Amino acid sequence: MSAVITPNEMQQKAIDILKGQVMLLAGPGTGKTFTVIHRIEKMLADGIEPSSILCLTYSDAAANEMRQRLIKKMGVIASSVDIYTYHSFCNDIIKTNPSQFDLSMNVRVINDTEKISLMKECIDEVKPQYFAPPRGDRYYFTKNFVGHIEKLKARRINKEEYLERIETNPTLMPRLKELESEIYEREQQGETRNKGRYQEVEKIKSNIERAKELWALYEAYSEKMILNSLIDFSDMINFVLDEFEKDAAFLREVSNKYTYFLVDEYQDTNDLQNAIIFNLVDANKEKNIFVVGDDDQIIYGFQGARIDTIENFLDKYPDTQVICLQENNRSTQSILDFSYSVITQDKTRLENNPRFKDKNVSKKLTASNKKISEQNKKVRMFHFGEALQETNHIVDDVKALIDSDNCPKNDDGERDLSKISIITKKRAELQMYAEMLKGKNIPIQIDDGRSIFSIRSSILIYFYLKAMTNKIYADDKLFGLLLAEPFKINLEDYNKILKEKQLFRTDIPNDFISLMEAMNDWKDEERIQNFLKTYYDLKEYASNNSLRNTIIEILNRTGILVTFHKELKNKMENLMGIKKFIDEATDFEKINRTASLVDFVRYLDDCLINEIDITTDKNPIIQNAVQLTTYHGSKGREFDFVYLPNLISKNWEDFSMPGEYRLITDEVLDKETELKRKDSELLKLLFVGITRAKHTLTISFSDMNNGKANQITKYLTGFAGYDFDKQTFEYQEGDFVNEFVRSISRDVYDNKQAFLNEIKERVKNTVLSPSRMNDYLSCPRKFYYTKILNIDMEDGDWDNANFGTLMHELLEKAVRTAKDRGKYPELSDIMKDFNIGINGTRFTSEAKKEQFERLGKQALESYYPHFIQIPVERIEDIELNFYGVEVDGNLITGQIDRIEKNNDGTYSLYDYKTGVPVPAGQVAVGGYKEGYYNQLCFYKYAYEKLSGKKVSQVGIIYIEEHQRSVYKNFDSSDMEYIENLIKETYKNIKALNFDPIPEDENGPCRFCAYKQLCRLDVL
C-alpha cells in the first residue's frame, strides 16, 4: 500500500479557508485536483452536510474518479456530495423541476447527422453569398458552419452584441474606416499606389458580410431545432440559465441548496458554464466558492474557453483570495524547467499581467516529490532522419522499457503499463502506434472509440445490410462479404461468378445475387445455397420485424457474432463494433419511429459521406496497457513515462486541414488576432503534454516523411542549444526498406492473454446492482455476454419494456412536479404527458401501440386515486440512484423507484413494475420470482446502510393492477441472506466463473438470444 499523502502548507491553507471566494491558481502537478478532493474530505470530516457541497468538473470520467476516490476514503457519506459536469448538473435541474421547464416529453438531444441535415436546410434558405466554396459545392462548409454556430451558442451572445462586435472589433469595422480614410487622404495628396489598400478593403467588407451571413444561419438553425423538438448540450445549459435569469426565486432555491461550491479545471470553462457558476454564487447566501485552475492549460478554446476567464472571475469577486502553489509533486526538475521554457514563449500569459504580480502568482515550479526528483534525468530529445525510423525506434524503446527492470510497477509490485503513455496531436497517429505496439505483443489502450466503419465485424454487418437493401449496387460489398468469414465461399465458385458476370447476360440482372441464383454446379454447393437462403430469409424477416431485431437476427443467422466471438484476434474490438451496431440501430429506431432497414442504411451512408464517425464506446476503465491518448485527452492525468513524438511543423502549425476552416466567428468574437491566439493555444497544448510526465519525458521529431522534408515545430526551434539528453539517429538513403521491414515485422501476439487481461480488468470494475446480480444468478454465461462483453442482445418483450420506461418516467415526473409545487398534478395533466409520451414511443406494430395506450390509460386512471393519497411531504425521494454502499470491500449500486417516510419515522421502499402481477408467495427464495425478492432485499439493505434510516416495508407496486401489489416486511435473516448472496456473487464473478446454467427444455436457454453462441462453448 502507498503511504497516506498529507497536504503541504499552501495546500492546507487552501483547504482551510472555507468561507468566501478562493482561487487556487497554480501550475500543473502542484496538487490542484488533490486539494479539491482533500477539501471535500475535510469538510465531510468536520461534519459539513455532504449534500450542501457542489463540485463541478470537466468530464464524466473526472467526476467518476473523484466520486470513487471520495467514497473509498470517506465511505457512503461521500456519495451524497454532488459531483457533476456542467451538462449533467443542468440536466438534473431540468429533470427535478419539471414544472419550471415546460419541455415537451418528446424533446431529445440532436445527433451529428441531424445537425448536418438541418444545416443543409439552413444553407438552402439563407443562401450565403460570401463564402466561396471550392467547385461551387454550396454544402462545402456545412460541417464548419455547425461548428461555428455551436461556438456562438457557447458564447451566449445575442444579436445586438454580435453586431456590436463587428462594429468594434479592430480587425473589422474600425480597420475598414481607418483604411478608407487613409486611401482618401492619400488620394487627396495625389498618391495613386493604393492597390494593396483597396484589396484589404474588399477583404474586410467581405468578412463583415460573411459574419452577418453566419448570424443568419445561426438564427435559421436555432429555429429549426425548436421546430423539431431538438436540443443540444449548450441548450441544456441555456435553458437553465434562462430560468435562472427569469425567475430569481427559482435560482435562489437551487443555489441555496448548497453552501460550498468547488470547480476543477476552471481555466477551461466557457461563457455558458461560467454563467452557471456566477448565477449560483451571486444568488447564494454565503457565496463560498473555491476554483482551481491554471491559465497555462487552456486547451479547450475551440469549445469557447478563453484567456480572460480567470481575470473575469477576479473582476467579479474582487475579494477573492488567490493562492498559488509552487511545489510540484508530479515531475522532476528538468521536466519542469523545460516546460517553463516552452510556455514562457507565450507572451499573453497571466504571469506577465501586472495585476497578477501583486498577487504573488509565480508559475515557476520546484520539484518536491523526493521519490520522483531522485530520478532526475534530462529530457530526452530524439532526432531522426525519417518518420518511419522514429516510430520504429519509439516502439522499440517502449518494448525495451517494459522488458527491463525500469518498467513501472503498481502498489502490488506488478508491472503496470498504464504508467507509460504516448501522446499525439492527431488520432490517426495514435492508430499507427496502436498497430505497431500490438505487433510487438504490447497491450495498448486508446482513449477513444473506433469508427464502426473501420472494424471488421461491423463492416461485415454494414455490407450485409447494403446487399439486403439493394443488391444491384452491392457488388463491391458482396465481393468482400463472400470471401470473408463467416460466408467464405469456395474460391473456384467465386471465380465462376466473376466469369459469368463478365458475360453480361441479358436474361437476368447482372448482380452477384441474381447470378448466384441462376447458376449451378458449384464446388461447394452448400455454402452458396446457405448464403442465398439466409439472404432471402433475412429480407423476409426484416419486413416484419423491428430494425434492432433484424440486426440481431442477422448476427445470429449469418454467424457473424459467433465468428468474432471465436476469433481471438482483436476480439474485444470486434465485439464492441457489433455492440455499437445494435445500439445505433436501437437509437435510430427510437428517433425515427417508422424507420425501415432502407432508412437505416441511408443513415449509415450519410454518416460515411459526411465523415461523421459512429464510434464504439470509450472504454472507461484504465487497463494495464500502454496509454495512447491525444493531448486533449491527457488533461489532468499523469504518467511515469511520456513520449511526445512527431513534433514537426506540419503537424503543429499547418491549419489548412479540411474541417478546420477558419470562418469568421473567431475574429468577431475575439479581440486578439487568430494567429496569435492559435500560437498561444498550441503552446499550451504542448505544455500540457510535457507536464503529464513524472520522470522520463521523450520528445522527438524527424527530418523527412515519405520523401517529403519535415522540420521541428517552431515552438521548439529556440531549443537548439538546450540541455537535453540529445540523440541523433543517422539515416541513409537505403534505410527506408530496412525501416519498412522493421515496421511490419511482428511477433506472435498473444491475443488470448490480451483478451483475458481486459476481461479481468472489466470484472474488477463491475459494480453489482440488483438487476446485474439477478442476471448473474439466472445464468452466469449470459451475464458474461451482456454485462462483461456488453453485447446486450437480451431481447425480451421490447414493447413491454418501452411501456415500462414510459410509465416510470411519467410517475417520476408527476412526483417531482408534486414535490416542486407542493401539490399533485391533475390526472388530466398526467394523461396529457402520457399521450405525448406514447406517441413518442416506438412499438413493433400499430396494434401493440393501441394495446399499450389502452393499458396505460386504464392503469393511470385506476392508480391515480391511490397515487395522490400519500401526502407529498411523505415522499422522501423518487428514482434515487445510490452508489458507494460497500459490502466486503465491493461497492454496490442501484436505483430505488420510490421512497416514503412513514409516520413512525421509518421508511418504505417501492419498485414500480408493469406487466402481469405475481403473487406475493412467488416473491421469495425458491419462488418463481426469486429475482424480485432479491431486488427488494437489496434495496432495504443498501438504503439502510446508506442512510442509517430504518426501512419497515418494501414492496412492488404493479402500476396496471395496483390492488395486487406486493408488500413485504423483511427481518435480519433476509438481510443476512442478501448480504451473503452479494458476497457470494462477487466472489464468483471475480473468480471468472461464467459457466452456463445447464440446458433443459424449459430452462433459461429457451428464449435466450445467445443460445447458438453458447453452444459453441468458445468462452
Ligand SMILES: Nc1ncnc2c1ncn2[C@@H]1O[C@H](COP(=O)(O)OP(=O)(O)OP(=O)(O)O)[C@@H](O)[C@H]1O
Ligand atoms: N502534498 C502532496 N504530497 C505528495 N504528493 C502530492 C501532494 N499533493 C499532490 N500530490 C500528488 O501530485 C500529483 C499531482 O497532483 P494533481 O493531479 O492534483 O495536480 P494538478 O495541479 O491537479 O495537476 P493538473 O494541472 O495537471 O491537473 C498527484 O500524483 C498527487 O497525488
Ligand SMILES: [Mg+2]
Ligand atoms: Mg488536476
